[in-house]
Amino acid sequence: MNIAFDNTYARDLEGMYVPVEGAPAPAPEMVLLNEGLARDLGLDPATLKSPEGLAMLSGSAMPEGATPLAMAYAGHQFGGFSPQLGDGRALLVGEVIDRNGQRRDIHLKGSGRTPFSRGGDGKAALGPVLREFILGEAMHRLGIPTTRALSAVATGETVWRETPLPGAVLARVAASHLRVGTFQFFAARGDAIRLRRLADYAIARHDPDLAGTEDRYLRFLERVIDRTMRLVAQWMAVGFVHGVMNTDNTAISGETIDYGPCAFLDRYDPMAVFSSIDTQGRYAYGRQSVLAQWNLARLAETLLPLIDPKSPEDALPAAQAAIERAPAIYAAAWRDAFAAKLGIAAPTEEDDARIDGFLELLGAGGADFTQAFRGLIAAAQGSDTRLWALVGGAPGLQDWLADWRARIDAQPGGATAAAERMATVNPVYIARNHRVEEALAAAQKGDLAPTQRLLQALSAPYTPRPDFADLEGPAPEDFGPYVTYCGT
Numbered sequence: 001m002n003i004a005f006d007n008t009y010a011r012d013l014e015g016m017y018v019p020v021e022g023a024p025a026p027a028p029e030m031v032l033l034n035e036g037l038a039r040d041l042g043l044d045p046a047t048l049k050s051p052e053g054l055a056m057l058s059g060s061a062m063p064e065g066a067t068p069l070a071m072a073y074a075g076h077q078f079g080g081f082s083p084q085l086g087d088g089r090a091l092l093v094g095e096v097i098d099r100n101g102q103r104r105d106i107h108l109k110g111s112g113r114t115p116f117s118r119g120g121d122g123k124a125a126l127g128p129v130l131r132e133f134i135l136g137e138a139m140h141r142l143g144i145p146t147t148r149a150l151s152a153v154a155t156g157e158t159v160w161r162e163t164p165l166p167g168a169v170l171a172r173v174a175a176s177h178l179r180v181g182t183f184q185f186f187a188a189r190g191d192a193i194r195l196r197r198l199a200d201y202a203i204a205r206h207d208p209d210l211a212g213t214e215d216r217y218l219r220f221l222e223r224v225i226d227r228t229m230r231l232v233a234q235w236m237a238v239g240f241v242h243g244v245m246n247t248d249n250t251a252i253s254g255e256t257i258d259y260g261p262c263a264f265l266d267r268y269d270p271m272a273v274f275s276s277i278d279t280q281g282r283y284a285y286g287r288q289s290v291l292a293q294w295n296l297a298r299l300a301e302t303l304l305p306l307i308d309p310k311s312p313e314d315a316l317p318a319a320q321a322a323i324e325r326a327p328a329i330y331a332a333a334w335r336d337a338f339a340a341k342l343g344i345a346a347p348t349e350e351d352d353a354r355i356d357g358f359l360e361l362l363g364a365g366g367a368d369f370t371q372a373f374r375g376l377i378a379a380a381q382g383s384d385t386r387l388w389a390l391v392g393g394a395p396g397l398q399d400w401l402a403d404w405r406a407r408i409d410a411q412p413g414g415a416t417a418a419a420e421r422m423a424t425v426n427p428v429y430i431a432r433n434h435r436v437e438e439a440l441a442a443a444q445k446g447d448l449a450p451t452q453r454l455l456q457a458l459s460a461p462y463t464p465r466p467d468f469a470d471l472e473g474p475a476p477e478d479f480g481p482y483v484t485y486c487g488t
Contacts, residue, residue, distance in 0.1 A: 001050070001051060001056065001063040001117065002048055002063070002064075003050040003063055003065060003066070003094075003096065003368040004042070004065070004096060004097070005065035005066055005093045005094035005095060005096060006096070006097060006103070007065075007066075007095050007203075008033075008084075008093055008095060008103070008201070008205070009066035009069070009071075009092060009095065009105075009176075009364075010069055010092075010094075012197070012201055012459045013197060013201055014322065015026075015194060015348075016071070016105055016182075016186070016194060016197075016198060017070060017071050017072055017092070018069060018070045018072070018086075018114065018115045018116070018189035018464070019058075019067070019069050020068055020070045020087075020091050020114045020115070020377060021062075021068060021112075021392045022058070022060060022068065022091055022108065022111035022112050023059060023060075023111060023112025023113065023123075024061075025054075025055075025058035025059065025060045025153070025155035025156060025157065025158025025167075025169070026053075026152050026155065026156045026157050027061060027152065027154075027155070027157075028054040028055065028057070028058040028152075028154070028155060028156065028169075029054070029055060029154045029156065030049050030057075030152075030153055030375070031126070031129075031130070031151075031152040031153060031154050031448065032050060032130070032139070032149075032150065032151060032448070032451070032452075033045060033048060033151045033170065033441075034133075034150050034151065037148055037149075037150055037173060037461075038150060038287045039099075039454065040098050040099055040103060041096050041098050041099075041147065041150070041173065042096060042097075042098060042099055043096070048150075049156040054092065054153060056170065057108070057150070057151045057153045057171045058108075058111070058153045058169045059091060059108050059110075059111030059112060059169055062093065065094065066093050066094045067092075067093075067094055067411060068091045068092065068093055068094075069087075069091060069092050069116065070086055070087035070090065070091055070092075070114035070116055070184070070291070071086060071092055071177060071182070072084070072086045072116070072185050073085055073086055073087075073179050073182040073184070073248055074125050074181045074182075074184040074185040074188055074245040074247075074248070075179070075180075075182035075184060075246050075247045075248025075249075076181075076184075076246055076248075076295070076298060077183035077246045078246065078277070078278070078282055079282065081184075081188075082397060082414065083184075083185070083188045083189075084185070085116065085181060085185075085248050085444040086114070086115075086116030086185075086479040087114055087116055088113075088114055088116040088117040088118055088120055088122065089109060089110055089111070089112070089113070089114070089117065089120060089121075089122040089123065089124060089364070090107060090108055090109045090111060090114070090176060091107070091108050091111050091114065092105060092106075092107050093106040093107065093108060093171075094106060096103075098417075102175070102189045103176075103205065104173050104174065104175065105172075105173065105174045105175070105176055105177050106150065106171060106172075106173060107171070107173070107174060108169055108170065108171055108172070108178055109123075109124055109129070109132070109169065109170040109172060110122070110123050110124025110129060110155075110167070110168060110169040110170060112170050113300070113395045115275020117390060120225060120235070121159070121160075123159045123167050124156075124159065124167065124168055124169060124170065125158075125161060125165035125166065125167060126154060126165065126166040126167065126168040126288045126443060126445070127165065127213045127440045127444055128260070128444050128445055129168040129169065129170040130152055130168075130439070130440055131259060131436060131440060132149055132170055132259040133152050133170065133174070133225065133432055133455075134150050134257075134436055134439065134451065134454060134455060134458070135259040135431055136172075136175055136184055136259060136324055136438075136460070137149070137260060137272075137455055137458060138430065138431040138458045138461070139240070139256055141458055141459055141460070141461050142168055142236045142427060142430075142438065142461055143234075144235070144236055144238070144254055144256060144277050145227075145231055145234075145253075145254050145255045145256060146172050146256040146257075147172050147173065147174040147251075147256065147257050148172070148174075149170055149171065149173070149256050150171040150172065151170070151171040152169075152170055152171075152174050153168060153171070154166060154167070154168050155167040155169060157169060165384065165444070166265055166444060168473045172274050174251070174253065174257065175205075175206070175251075175255055175322065176202075176205055176206065176253050176254055176395070177251070177257075177258075178198075178206075178250070178251065178253065179247065179249070179250055179252065180222070180247040180248070180252065180295050180296070180298055180302075181246075181247045181248030181250075182198065182252075182301045183198060183199070183299055183302040183303070184247060184298060184299075184302055185196065186198060186302075187301070187302035187305075192305055192306075194310075195302065195305070195306065196286055196306055197305065197459060199217055199220065199306055200214075200216075202220065202252055203216055203217075203220050205441055205454060206223070206252065206253055207220055207223050209474065210223070211311075215307075217303050217306040217307045218293075218303075218307050218315075218318055218322065220240035220303070220323050221296075221303055221307075221319060221322050222325075224252045224254070224296065225233075225296050225322055225325070225326050225329065226298060226329055227253070227254025228254055228292050228296060228331040229248065229289065229292060229293070229326050229327075229330040229333060229447065230254070230294075230327075230329065230330075230333040231255075231292075232288050232289050232330060233289070233330055233333035233334040233336075233337050233338060234254070234333075234393045235256070235409075236285070236288065236334060236337070236338075237290070237334075237337035237338060237340075237341060237425075238264070238427065238430060239264050239265030239285070239369040239430070240262065240263075240264055240265075240352070241262060241263050241264070241265065241272060241273070241274055241283070241284070241285045241288070242256070242279075242283065242288065243260060243261035243262045243263065243273075243274055243275040243278065243283055243484060244260050244261055244262075244275060244283060245288060245295065245465060246295075247295045247298050247299075249340035250292070250295045250296075250299075252299070253462045255390070255419055260273070260275075260484070260485075261274060261276065261277070261485055262276035262484065263433050263484055264430045264431055264432065264433060265285060265369045265370075266368055266369070266432070266433070266474035266475055267366050267368060267369070267474070268362035268363050268366065268367060268368075268369040268372070269285065269363065270284070270286030270363070271284045271285070271286060272284060272285040272286075273285075273379075274347065274482055274483060274484045274487075275483075275484055276485050277286050277482050277485075278423055279457050284336045288478055289327070289334075292326070292330075293323065293326040293327065296323060296326060297323050297433045297464050299320065299483050300319040300320075301319075303315075303319065304316060304319060307460065311450070322412065331352075334352065335347050335349070335352060335355070338355040338359075338424070339351050339355065340421065341373050341376075341422065341425055341426050342354065342355065342358065342376065342404065342408075343376075343377075343380055343408045343419060343421055343422045344408065344411075344418070344424070345405060345412075345418075345421070351407070354400075354403065354404060354407065357396075357400050357403075358376075358404075359375055360394075361391050361394040361396060361397055361400060362391060362394075364393070364394035364395070365390065365391040365392065365393045365394035365397075366393070367390045367391045367394075368390060368427075368473070368474045370427060370428075370430050371386075371390055371425075371472070371473065371474070372387065372390050373422070373426040374386075374426055374428060375389075375390050375391075376422065376426070376455060377419050377422045377426060377488075379401065379485055380408060380415045380418050380419035380422060381415070381416075381419050382415075384401065387401075392442045404418030407459075418452045423462060424460070424462055425462075427461040428461060428463065428472055429457045429458055429460075429461045429468065429472065430458075430461065431454070431458060431474060432471065432473075432474065432475065433477050433482045433484075434474075434475035434476075434482070435450075435454055435471055436454070438450055439451040439453075439454050453468075453471075454471065455467075457471045461465055
């Protein structure tokens with residue numbers, strides 16, 4: 001199998017990883033292949049389905065040019081610092097240049113033990129692998145920066161968790177797998193040489209216009225802050241709850257990474273938490289921007305010795321100023337995203353009250369987040385029926401609608417143009433939690449039809465289609481509270 005790997009991480013960052021081989025899979029079998037993504041990467045889908053392709057995608061054997069390795073990183077997990085985490089059940093196969101000239105990692109999850117496994121078996125079960133496949137594609141189709149799944153391959157072995165489960169390996173594609181925790185790993189060891197090499201590598205890869213400039217480390221910090229805060233604003237606009245925003249799950253590329261205990265809102269609730277281990281609500285929906293800023297402050301701490309090598313403490317005011325700008329970056333991105341959902345063009349700070357007012361109505365009325373915004377499109381087109389059915393229990397809706405209509409009517413094109421814009425940013429279909437669970441349960445019994453149907457609906461999330469009408473709504477009342485787990 002011929003793949004044009006160009007593995008800069010292995011070549012340029014010696015000492016920041018451990019070479020590792022995946023565990024042999026006894027009977028690898030393709031479960032899902034993202035053929036469109038494969039072609040974007042310049043890979044042949046038929047070749048990836050071949051025995052040699054399955055061997056690579058399961059971690060069993062690597063083709064020529066691959067340099068499988070486990071990356072080192074640390075991380076704050078729920079506020080507590082772990083100085084060594086790393087790829088405990090994963091490996092970086094290598095890097096390819098896609099058809100747009102962008103460098104992309106091909107990375108496996110569930111491929112076996114590594115020196116960072118900390119007692120784990122290094123394996124993954126089919127359910128979490130398919131969850132990441134579905135959620136990554138859902139986010140990508142919503143236009144949100146994200147890692148994506150190239151494939152899900154069953155290994156033919158049993159993985160033991162609380163019960164025996166079918167094993168699988170996910171092949172994940174990312175702009176890179178550099179995390180805030182990668183910088184923390186070397187900063188915690190006082191390894192200034194490797195920390196500088198890592199930062200220069202990250203700049204060359206993600207912000208090449210900064211390479212070689214005198215103030216590149218501070219400017220790099222500012223870029224990562226900007227990307228991250230804008231990403232979180234996009235999460236908020238679709239009701240996405242990451243669930244485990246640890247520093248090792250914060251990518252410096254500005255991509256969403258690690259779909260473990262994540263979920264989408266049904267009913268709007270700023271304090272919504274779905275992760276079984278987030279008992280304090282640290283990573284609640286409404287706290288995601290605060291935690292993103294906290295994670296970015298940890299990145300800033302690692303960069304102080306690079307910003308001012310002679311006196312790192314003197315770099316603190318500039319780094320602190322960069323971090324303190326994060327809320328304003330987020331607020332502007334949040335305003336733009338939610339104003340677009342309301343059909344408001346060229347929003348100003350005065351529109352924040354309109355956005356907050358509508359969200360308060362959703363919370364008071366117990367309304368479904370996604371459907372309420374679709375109902376607002378119908379209201380812009382002249383029919384309030386659906387919106388009243390969803391939000392009518394909340395006092396103040398009539399007054400809010402009058403103010404909102406005056407705002408959009410005053411814009412060029414009026415309500416008609418506003419409705420057209422709203423239809424492009426308010427999805428019909430999201431990866432509803434109960435539908436994801438139904439698909440995973442069926443897949444683990446050998447039935448992939450629900451997963452494939454769900455992926456088909458999510459491939460065009462803004463277009464209503466009668467054949468998928470049953471996928472539009474929230475979970476039924478008897479579904480109960482939704483709880484997710486950091487499953488491997």
